[in-house]
Amino acid sequence: MSDDATTTASADGRGTSELPPAIVVRHLEKSFGEVQAVRGVDFEVQTGEVFGFLGPNGAGKTTTINMCCTLVSPSGGTATVAGHDVVRERDDVRRNIGLVFQETTLDGYLTAAQNLRLHAELYGVQSSLVAARMQQVMEMVGLWERKDSPVRTFSGGMKRRLEIARGLMHSPRVLFLDEPTIGLDPQTRRSIWNYIRTLKESEEITIFMTTHYMDEAEWCDRIAIMDQGVIVALDSPEALKAQVGADRIRIETENDEAAIASLRERFAIDAVISEGAVTFGIPSGEEFVPRLFAELGVPIRSVSVSRPTLDDVFMSYTGSSIRDVEESGGSERNKIMMQVMSGGGGRR
């Protein structure tokens, strides 16, 4: 399934096809004792892509990312990152990747600049370039003015931005971000994502990240949905949502019975009454709305069209909603309310 997805991505011009893939994973497995955390995953990440791993906590995302960045050795299968095998050429992989972990790994007693310099020294960055590179990455995340402040005085969002800057200090070819926005407020999350997207333009870098926030996955070029140690779907967010197909339309009418009958008769749609409104699914829901008004023959009080979200995608592949939906806030539907009286001008 992953092979198909890769082909799809190249076909729509997402992957930079001349370059070899940044990450190639084949039948990768990891067991911790009896527990099989990752049960044979296959995927490729194209150079220059923002690739997301989506799934609930415990789905095996972090284990997979840890295997790719040489922190955990696989029980089976292979992974190649930036052209190097993660087991046999561990150091070569490490020289070419940047890492941003779920939890902070900064030294709070050092200043921001000292943290970055320490990183540069550990990675052996050419001394003559350290200062210039440091200024660049810190300006990129908007922390240059705070370079001499001790990191312990930073807010959560600032620390995360500094960690992203540090991960970039040695110009890695692949940047791994494990839940880069976990525990941050929505506004900070958004700004972190802006930095990540900007990065892609300026740094010629491949970004591999995990998240369990459904709404964040939309920022990725492609996402792999992971559940219970396997990849259940892999494609661009749009394509995944298109696979689920139908938009969902809810209408409130003067006469629901008549509306359902009319929908069946004139449009061949099976609608049901759900939560007090007539509900049905249809591809391209917004385009259908004008026809609905023109042809239904039953007065309509209100209409709402909701697009399929990644939640729906997740549910359609796994048969259950993402388990920590309340934490992510990602189930919020992309609702478009259109009032009958205003003539439906609310389309974005």
Next chain:
Amino acid sequence: MSTTVAPEVAAPREVVRVRVPERSLASELRAIRIVWKRELIRYRSDRIRIVTTLVQPLLFLFVLGSGLQSLSAASTHGVNLKTFIFPGILCISVMFTAMFSAASIVWDREFGFLREMMVAPVRRSSIVIGKCLGGATVASFQGVIVLCLAGAVHVPYAPTLILGVLVLQVLLAFAITAFGVMVAARISQMQSFMGVMQMVVMPMFFISGALFPVSGLPGWLAVLNRIDPLTYAVDPMRRLVFSHLHISPLAKRVLDPGVTWWGWHVPGVLEAGIIVALGLVMLGVAIWEFSATE
């Protein structure tokens, strides 16, 4: 995502692209140096720690030393008790500081920074060596502060004495840090680490002879004393200090009898060698432990 706000990024300039070279001896030395330097930066910025780790040695030296003076006066043959315990105090001040330096590995693990060092493309041994050298340097600084008090306890500021004390302090500091790092490799909680260190360090200190002469001890204590590694740091330190004192031969014989093995006087060089050897063994174990994890 049409409502996306423009990110506040700097105007695009020439991207500074750097390169991470292949691992080499030079890159390992650079890693050792920066890990060492980090210990120094942290020590310098932590004034409270400089003061708090001084409290214990000063208590022993001035409170215990002055308080027991009248009791001991009869048997020290005119030597002030403070002068007698000064070499031991030089050792324990180094020891406590080195222990705290090693403890920072536990903090580093707890606050995640250890991971940043562990994933770098350098050998684990470079990290551990840098850490031990850093701890040794910091502890030696602390030892120097105590050494400055020599005048207050009637010990002369002779250059050969100062130099000798420094060398011994560096060796001891290195060995203790290596020991601490070795223990820290296995312990992830600060409370447990401190507990283990207390359990090991306090008996080591008391048994070492820092506070009493090592001759004429009861049999069981003599055995423990000869097993205690700290004995071999305190003894040469005391010989060094006493060789610069103007005291009667009797006092010297009683207070600075030197460590013996079955009646054989262990030379100071061998004692220092024991400390170095133990330090290297523990460093080796620490490196092995850290290389085996993750």
